[in-house]
Amino acid sequence: xxxxxxxxxxxxxxxxxxxxxxxxxxxxxxxxxxxxxxxxxxxxxxxxxxxxxxxxxxxxxxxxxxxxxxxxxxxxxxxxxxxxxxxxxxxxxxxxxxxxxxxxxxxxxxxxxxxxxxxxxxxxxxxxxxxxxxxxxxxxxxxxxxxxxxx
Amino acid sequence: xxxxxxxxxxxxxxxxxxxxxxxxxxxxxxxxxxxxxxxxxxxxxxxxxxxxxxxxxxxxxxxxxxxxxxxxxxxxxxxxxxxxxxxxxxxxxxxxxxxxxxxxxxxxxxxxxxxxxxxxxxxxxxxxxxxxxxxxxxxxxxxxxxxxxxxxxxxxxxxxxxxxxxxxxxxxxxxxxxxxxxxxxxxxxxxxxxxxxxxxxxxxxxxxxxxxxxxxxxxxxxxxxxxxxxxxxxxxxxxxxxxxxxxxxxxxxxxxxxxxxxxxxxxxxxxxxxxxxxxxxxxxxxxxxxxxxxxxxxxxxxxxxxxxxxxxxxxxxxxxxxxxxxxxxxxxxxxxxxxxxxxxxxxxxxxxxxxxxxxxxxxxxxxxxxxxxxxxxxxxxxxxxxxxxxxxxxxxxxxxxxxxxxxxxxxxxxxxxxxxxxxxxxxxxxxxxxxxxxxxxxxxxxxxxxxxxxxxxxxxxxxxxxxxxxxxxxxxxxxxxxxxxxxxxxxxxxxxxxxxxxxxxxxxxxxxxxxxxxxxxxxxxxxxxxx
Numbered sequence: 001x002x003x004x005x006x007x008x009x010x011x012x013x014x015x016x017x018x019x020x021x022x023x024x025x026x027x028x029x030x031x032x033x034x035x036x037x038x039x040x041x042x043x044x045x046x047x048x049x050x051x052x053x054x055x056x057x058x059x060x061x062x063x064x065x066x067x068x069x070x071x072x073x074x075x076x077x078x079x080x081x082x083x084x085x086x087x088x089x090x091x092x093x094x095x096x097x098x099x100x101x102x103x104x105x106x107x108x109x110x111x112x113x114x115x116x117x118x119x120x121x122x123x124x125x126x127x128x129x130x131x132x133x134x135x136x137x138x139x140x141x142x143x144x145x146x147x148x149x150x151x
Numbered sequence: 152x153x154x155x156x157x158x159x160x161x162x163x164x165x166x167x168x169x170x171x172x173x174x175x176x177x178x179x180x181x182x183x184x185x186x187x188x189x190x191x192x193x194x195x196x197x198x199x200x201x202x203x204x205x206x207x208x209x210x211x212x213x214x215x216x217x218x219x220x221x222x223x224x225x226x227x228x229x230x231x232x233x234x235x236x237x238x239x240x241x242x243x244x245x246x247x248x249x250x251x252x253x254x255x256x257x258x259x260x261x262x263x264x265x266x267x268x269x270x271x272x273x274x275x276x277x278x279x280x281x282x283x284x285x286x287x288x289x290x291x292x293x294x295x296x297x298x299x300x301x302x303x304x305x306x307x308x309x310x311x312x313x314x315x316x317x318x319x320x321x322x323x324x325x326x327x328x329x330x331x332x333x334x335x336x337x338x339x340x341x342x343x344x345x346x347x348x349x350x351x352x353x354x355x356x357x358x359x360x361x362x363x364x365x366x367x368x369x370x371x372x373x374x375x376x377x378x379x380x381x382x383x384x385x386x387x388x389x390x391x392x393x394x395x396x397x398x399x400x401x402x403x404x405x406x407x408x409x410x411x412x413x414x415x416x417x418x419x420x421x422x423x424x425x426x427x428x429x430x431x432x433x434x435x436x437x438x439x440x441x442x443x444x445x446x447x448x449x450x451x452x453x454x455x456x457x458x459x460x461x462x463x464x465x466x467x468x469x470x471x472x473x474x475x476x477x478x479x480x481x482x483x484x485x486x487x488x489x490x491x492x493x494x495x496x497x498x499x500x501x502x503x504x505x506x507x508x509x510x511x512x513x514x515x516x517x518x519x520x521x522x523x524x525x526x527x528x529x530x531x532x533x534x535x536x537x538x539x540x541x542x543x544x545x546x547x548x549x550x551x552x553x554x555x556x557x558x559x560x561x562x563x564x565x566x567x568x569x570x571x572x573x574x575x576x577x578x579x580x581x582x583x584x585x586x587x588x589x590x591x592x593x594x595x596x597x598x599x600x601x602x603x604x605x606x607x608x609x610x611x612x613x614x615x616x617x618x619x620x621x622x623x624x625x626x627x628x629x630x631x632x633x634x635x636x637x638x639x640x641x642x643x644x645x646x647x648x649x650x651x652x653x654x655x656x657x658x659x660x661x662x663x664x665x666x667x668x669x670x671x672x673x674x675x676x677x678x679x680x681x682x
Contacts, residue, residue, distance in 0.1 A: 009180055012218070013259060021346050021388045023305075043466045049578075056502035056544070076283075077276045078461035081422050082490045082510075085433035088391070088426035089492035090506070101273040101283065109182035109214060111286075111679040112646070130679060131641040134578065134586035135613030 009125040012107035016072065017098040019084060026104060029095065030123035034067040034144050038116040039105060041074050042083045046132035047114035053137045055092050061141050065148040069094040074105045074113060118143040177219030182681035184212045184286065188235055193653060193672035195631065200672060208235035212286060214253075221260050227253035229291075237668035238289035239452045243319045250320055252291055253284075262302045269293040270312055274331045274352035277459030278399045278418050278442065279380040282316070290454055292446060293317050294327055305338040316446040319454050323447035324362065327457065329354035346388040354380045356457065358448055368448065371405060372413035378404045380444070380458075391431075393424040399442070406443030406481055408451045416441035429494040435463050436487040440517055443481035463488055464512040464533055470605045470623050471594040472553050472572045476658055477531040480561050483517030484530060506539040516562035528562040531555075537574075549576040559599070568598040584613040590621075601627025615640055623655070631655075637675070645680040 011030055015023045029035060036054065040047030051071055058069070071094045075083040080100055087096045099105055108117070111130075118127040118140055127143040129136065187209035193200035209232040216225035229252040234241030240248065255268030271293050273281040284291040296314015313328040331352040337345050356378040360368045380401040387394045401416040417440050424433040444457040462477045465488070490510050497503035514530040522528045535553035542548070551574040556567045573593045580586045587610050594603040607621040620636040637650025656670035
């Protein structure tokens with residue numbers, strides 16, 4: 001008999017494109033350290049605000065916990081090249097991925113952007129929030145610190 | 152009004168389960184979205200301000216996925232109770248709709264995957280095939296059928312699919328089948344720095360031509376039930392340089408429901424990108440020649456589309472810059488766009504930087520005969536610059552200027568309208584949680600509706616609350632005021648927004664595809680949640 005319990009969602013096994021055009025499995029990013037995964041689009045102003053806010057604080061945050069930031073652009077063919085150009089010029093110290101046909105977005109049930117996830121080193125999603133208001137990036141750091149302390 | 156409240160309660164019930172559910176050894180995840188409007192009569196909009204009889208529209212989506220190891224399955228139910236005004240799905244027979252819009256069962260291992268159900272996929276840049284969902288447009292052209300793919304290491308990837316396309320709430324009577332092949336030459340020859348791949352696709356649409364006696368396709372030059380489309384692509388990346396190209400061709404077809412005689416189609420897409428440190432540039436060229444491709448020869452509407460031909464122009468987030476968006480001329484257009492980005496960041500303080508961006512896009516009709524003048528006509532031109540300055544951790548300013556020139560007759564006549572748009576956008580953070588954002592916009596034009604002003608004020612208390620008020624006013628010809636105010640509350644994966652306002656008639660565009668939305672005034676509840 002099936003038992004219904006609440007637990008952490010795992011990262012789906014979906015392939016996306018890297019900045020240099022290679023295809024990688026999202027799961028291949030797990031297993032090392034916690035991840036902040038943030039879905040963005042070039043027409044989504046709060047998404048870029050959030051990524052900039054994270055990037056601005058990255059040096060301070062990394063003194064508190066060891067983690068990587070993964071910025072997943074959901075721009076389709078219309079804006080993908082512009083998104084790649086923007087990501088390259090912004091100096092984001094992130095792993096930039098491109099989900100052109102929104103396969104990862106669908107698999108992670110992202111209805112609107114920005115939506116950010118905190119994923120532990122084992123690939124379990126431990127926190128997520130949608131939308132962005134200046135200052136709400138602190139929730140992501142708090143969660144990363146919390147799971148880093150559990151180890 | 153009761154129904155708005157009921158929508159909110161139903162949504163809250165879903166969001167209460169705001170955690171992932173493990174069922175046996177598998178895992179259940181999902182999402183819920185509702186967008187509901189209570190329409191009110193508004194004499195300020197003239198005849199357009201009369202609310203529909205029902206005064207209510209509600210678009211709702213519930214998606215559930217189950218994963219167990221390499222096996223996954225899912226479904227999505229859509230409910231239009233009835234569809235919001237302007238959504239073409241509401242013009243289909245029967246205004247109220249509740250149906251299963253998507254279901255699938257999938258097996259996937261490292262190299263092999265098979266999916267039975269509704270397929271969302273794309274070949275290359277989507278010029279010959281793209282099945283996707285866009286809820287802002289009420290668009291879903293997924294393919295109900297089967298898809299298999301196999302990967303030989305990183306060297307070769309093969310994909311094939313077969314099915315019938317969704318056409319609004321039903322399915323088209325056509326069948327679509329296709330294959331896609333990708334060969335990575337750089338992996339075959341062990342090159343690490345240079346990325347080089349060659350790709351190709353084939354798509355066939357079959358549809359009997361004798362299903363409706365009223366439609367005589369033969370007299371319009373269409374004699375075959377089979378439409379064939381081919382694509383060849385090349386992708387190259389080396390250090391900061393990238394080059395991508397695609398050529399597609401299609402056999403004789405009717406590109407739109409009103410096309411008088413069947414024609415062949417072709418398209419070329421080229422992209423060049425270069426980035427070095429904080430500088431990057433990206434250029435796109437595209438030529439479309441009768442590439443509109445319908446899911447069904449018997450269907451109509453924006454949703455009756457098998458491929459993806461978005462407007463390759465800048466898409467704005469500012470109200471006045473988006474007032475008259477470019478719409479692709481599928482009959483034939485040629486043009487492109489260039490983006491240049493440069494960031495100057497303070498080395499000692501990451502939170503101080505200048506971000507400079509310039510964009511230029513222009514499109515012309517492809518052939519002289521598309522215009523009554525016999526010449527190629529300008530369809531669209533946009534020259535824009537924006538400068539973003541993060542002064543410190545508290546203050547950020549953005550200034551934008553856009554020069555837009557657009558042809559209201561889609562190139563048929565030699566006539567364009569010009570708009571000059573100015574935007575100032577300031578965000579100030581009072582402390583770690585409170586912030587204020589203010590936008591001021593001005594559109595200067597001697598033509599069409601003349602000058603506009605617009606403004607927005609948004610106050611946020613992170614991470615939950617945001618309150619906003621915006622106003623857009625035509626100070627020249629129509630003197631109409633479009634106002635909107637509301638608030639949003641976000642808790643983890645759930646976001647609810649309640650707003651009231653008057654909305655202008657116009658094109659709502661998402662991903663470069665547009666649908667016409669009529670003017671309305673009403674109370675809007677939008678909620679998304681996932682678990």
